[in-house]
Amino acid sequence: MEFSSKLIESAVNEFSKLPGIGKKTALRLVLHLLKQEENFTTDIAQSLIDMRQNIKYCRKCHNISDEEICNICKSHKRDNSIICLVEDTRDVLAIENTSQYNGLYHVLGGIISPIEGIGPEDLTIDSLMERVSSSDSEVKEIIFGLSPTMEGDTTAFYISKKVKQLGVKTSTIARGIPIGGELEYADEITLGRSIVSRTAYE
């Protein structure tokens, strides 16, 4: 694409560096910005700069936070004996939105993936071990809230081995047929697993 303006070209190029945004979408966004008031654009740009420059990560759980310790770790209403281990902030948001969990979190910042060159030392595993083994720790259980993929399972296996030495219970979120899903359309592995780890009626 050849642009009649260097300013447009540069804005389109910058926009299209974002994941899932190609040149055409970038151009559509840029032309939309041009149709709006000037402060529409400056507001967006300023909030991105503010966010990037001032964001902090909670010292305890590594979740994104505006302060040194995040609201969840600070709260007195949360159950300090359970930690849910997740890959990134989006997972914390997703679990919080269910309103079914009242414990703490620990954000790994990724999962072990040899293909992408991510090893255990790139994640916040050491910090988790410190958190669990510290003298004032109340942690009794760690829930693995990781995706049911090869990488997720590898990560869970690696960490559970380390954690078990400390006498902490581990568990994983249930895998099975999604609520509302049709049994006949479920893949074999999921269906097989949902039979093996069936839930007993009480």
Next chain:
Amino acid sequence: MEFSSKLIESAVNEFSKLPGIGKKTALRLVLHLLKQEENFTTDIAQSLIDMRQNIKYCRKCHNISDEEICNICKSHKRDNSIICLVEDTRDVLAIENTSQYNGLYHVLGGIISPIEGIGPEDLTIDSLMERVSSSDSEVKEIIFGLSPTMEGDTTAFYISKKVKQLGVKTSTIARGIPIGGELEYADEITLGRSIVSRTAYE
């Protein structure tokens, strides 16, 4: 969605004001920005601000430009006797990319649409009339490069009536079966029209 950080919340809200970007996509983009170096974000933000604050519109054709008169209007290699009338800058880009047109453009900035409250006075029609009727005008033909919709046809009809009084030829880009399209899947109106306005072999 509830966020653990006001900074994230504000960045997501700003991003999701853009067309086609919802809260989930906005969050994905924001988290991507957080994973990159700080200047990745500031570069994007700065280029948007620069673009919005410094962009100009060509005084002659109203296309987006870095200067008072755009490169196309300024060029000595273009045919000054033809003007292609288009809705917005994207259409100029699309036609330029074909390398099949060597005339000038005139960007209307929209099309007449009573439903959206856009009337002839909101478009650059007056400026077009001035351009065509001025004493040093070389314009002999105006091509309507508008979308084949109700609004596009209305706009073309309105302008062609005005322009004809000045003794300028008008034409419209061909409508018919797209190259590579299957005849049997073409809609009736397009197929009908493609028969009526068939092209004679010479």
